[in-house]
Amino acid sequence: MSSMLQGRWWSWGFRSAVMLYFVVLIIFPIFGIYGQSLSSGWSAFADNITEPLAWKAVLLTIKLALITTIINALVGTMSAWVLIRYRFPGRRLLNSLVDLPFALPTAVVGLMILLLLGPHSLVGEWAEKLGFTILFHQPAIIIAMVFVTFPFVIRAVQPLLEEMETSDEEAAYTLGASRATTFWRVILPNMLPGILSGAMLAFSRALAEFGAVVLVAGNIPGKTLIASVYIFGEIESDNTLGATAVSVMLLTISFLILWTVNYVQMRRKNG
Amino acid sequence: MRRLWIGLTVVLFGLLLIVPVVRIIMGAFNEGWRGFSDGLSRPETLHALFVTSMIVVIVTVVNTVFGVMMSLYLVRATWLGKRIKQLLNSIVDLPFAVSPVIGGLMIVLLLGPETALGALFNSAGVDIVYAIPGMIIATLFVTFPLIVREVMPVLQEIGNAQEEAASTLGASAWTTFWRVTWPSIQWSVVYGVVLTVARSLGEFGAVLVVSGNILFKTQTATTLVYQDVENFNLTAANSIALVLAAGSVTLLLFMEWAKSRREVH
Numbered sequence: 454m455s456s457m458l459q460g461r462w463w464s465w466g467f468r469s470a471v472m473l474y475f476v477v478l479i480i481f482p483i484f485g486i487y488g489q490s491l492s493s494g495w496s497a498f499a500d501n502i503t504e505p506l507a508w509k510a511v512l513l514t515i516k517l518a519l520i521t522t523i524i525n526a527l528v529g530t531m532s533a534w535v536l537i538r539y540r541f542p543g544r545r546l547l548n549s550l551v552d553l554p555f556a557l558p559t560a561v562v563g564l565m566i567l568l569l570l571g572p573h574s575l576v577g578e579w580a581e582k583l584g585f586t587i588l589f590h591q592p593a594i595i596i597a598m599v600f601v602t603f604p605f606v607i608r609a610v611q612p613l614l615e616e617m618e619t620s621d622e623e624a625a626y627t628l629g630a631s632r633a634t635t636f637w638r639v640i641l642p643n644m645l646p647g648i649l650s651g652a653m654l655a656f657s658r659a660l661a662e663f664g665a666v667v668l669v670a671g672n673i674p675g676k677t678l679i680a681s682v683y684i685f686g687e688i689e690s691d692n693t694l695g696a697t698a699v700s701v702m703l704l705t706i707s708f709l710i711l712w713t714v715n716y717v718q719m720r721r722k723n724g
Numbered sequence: 725m726r727r728l729w730i731g732l733t734v735v736l737f738g739l740l741l742i743v744p745v746v747r748i749i750m751g752a753f754n755e756g757w758r759g760f761s762d763g764l765s766r767p768e769t770l771h772a773l774f775v776t777s778m779i780v781v782i783v784t785v786v787n788t789v790f791g792v793m794m795s796l797y798l799v800r801a802t803w804l805g806k807r808i809k810q811l812l813n814s815i816v817d818l819p820f821a822v823s824p825v826i827g828g829l830m831i832v833l834l835l836g837p838e839t840a841l842g843a844l845f846n847s848a849g850v851d852i853v854y855a856i857p858g859m860i861i862a863t864l865f866v867t868f869p870l871i872v873r874e875v876m877p878v879l880q881e882i883g884n885a886q887e888e889a890a891s892t893l894g895a896s897a898w899t900t901f902w903r904v905t906w907p908s909i910q911w912s913v914v915y916g917v918v919l920t921v922a923r924s925l926g927e928f929g930a931v932l933v934v935s936g937n938i939l940f941k942t943q944t945a946t947t948l949v950y951q952d953v954e955n956f957n958l959t960a961a962n963s964i965a966l967v968l969a970a971g972s973v974t975l976l977l978f979m980e981w982a983k984s985r986r987e988v989h
Contacts, residue, residue, distance in 0.1 A: 464897065468801075468803070475794060479868060481834065489833050532736065539730055543734070552979075553973070556973065558965075560947075564949060600744075603740065661823035664824070681823045681826075681929070684825050685929075685933065693832075697833065704826060707823075
């Protein structure tokens with residue numbers, strides 16, 4: 454009897470500890486920031502959001518993240534296809550390399566891109582000769598975002614390609630479909646869910662990226678100042694309200710994307 | 725056609741992934757071995773590496789314990805309703821969607837020196853924000869989903885038949901966990917731990933906001949890289965970056981090795 458009671462006390466202790474940890478660590482901060490953004494009333498919140506620098510930063514971030522997502526959807530689909538369907542020397546190595554951007558610290562990524570594109574580098578000099586600069590301009594931000602979000606689409610498409618029955622493809626060929634028709638009508642529809650969910654995750658990560666971008670963006674308001682760097686600047690200059698307002702905008706977009714992806718994946722699993 | 729696609733992919737990987745890493749190695753050694761070792765043996769580097777390793781150890785231990793228990797509860801608990809489990813499950817992922825800077829800002833807002841909680845801790849003699857505890861909390865927040873996301877699918881897959889058999893045969897909850905559940909989830913826990921170590925080693929945005937980046941006090945390896953770049957001290961920045969990159973690549977290789985080993989068995 455006493456041991457049973459003891460067991461019950463233990464499990465109560467564990468349960469409350471874990472739930473408390475979860476609530477304090479994850480739920481409090483997130484609700485806290487929504488609460489804080491409205492702490493000085495709606496009008497202050499609206500003022501901070503309609504501040505031209507703030508919404509320009511958010512719009513710029515969305516624009517660059519969209520370009521990044523499109524690049525990665527194309528390039529990632531191609532890479533996933535090649536890595537799964539073709540056998541060639543070095544395939545395993547490339548496949549392990551895919552995760553490198555997730556493993557590398559973002560500040561290190563920023564430094565890498567800074568070195569690669571800097572004025573004294575090969576790429577920098579070429580671009581200079583052609584009459585434009587990459588570093589501290591929008592292309593550098595896109596390159597940084599493409600790098601950090603590179604694995605998402607590949608890792609989402611690969612399992613679908615592995616699962617895919619080759620019989621559908623063979624049937625299409627037997628019925629006389631050309632390679633292009635087979636690709637567009639049979640293979641692509643099969644990969645599409647992976648491409649979409651990978652692309653959405655990449656988009657949400659690109660929106661949030663800070664470390665890789667802060668070192669290579671010029672941070673000129675309206676031109677190369679993205680939302681996360683704007684938030685950092687506002688924190689540094691003690692304008693917490695401005696920082697929270699933009700944070701809330703960014704967070705809401707990211708949460709919506711995350712939940713959409715989860716919902717779609719859950720429906721696919723159950724359906 | 726086939727050749728073209730393979731060629732394109734190889735070139736892409738080379739340009740996007742391999743060249744940047746090579747560039748960091750070259751940058752670290754552009755003043756020879758001396759420049760590299762000088763960059764690393766500066767007292768601020770040693771201190772920053774110490775702070776980073778301390779955070780990595782504490783965060784990994786705490787989040788492993790809580791992460792494994794959270795996954796167990798989210799999959800198995802009968803004392804949580806299905807709806808609540810679903811809700812908690814979708815909240816677990818939120819830190820992935822939060823920009824690191826915003827994660828840091830949240831902690832400053834809740835525990836900063838001007839807040840009620842912050843003042844309370846401060847009067848007790850503990851600083852949270854602009855000190856180590858805040859940096860640990862920020863890293864805990866950022867890395868929380870990693871272990872849960874690795875362990876939960878495995879728990880769902882193995883089902884609870886064996887666990888129920890064990891407890892019917894009179895095993896205590898504790899014995900059941902260590903003898904039945906643990907052996908089947910241990911590798912997923914290892915993956916989760918590797919990811920957590922890698923992420924907390926490299927966390928930058930959240931830590932930068934919370935730490936204030938104070939030299940010899942709250943500076944971590946990544947925030948020191950940032951500061952060195954801002955001060956145009958590129959060789960030193962590259963040296964630290966190389967050490968960090970080597971650490972994360974080693975972790976990545978370990979993970980690949982563990983996964984391929986498990987596939988064979």
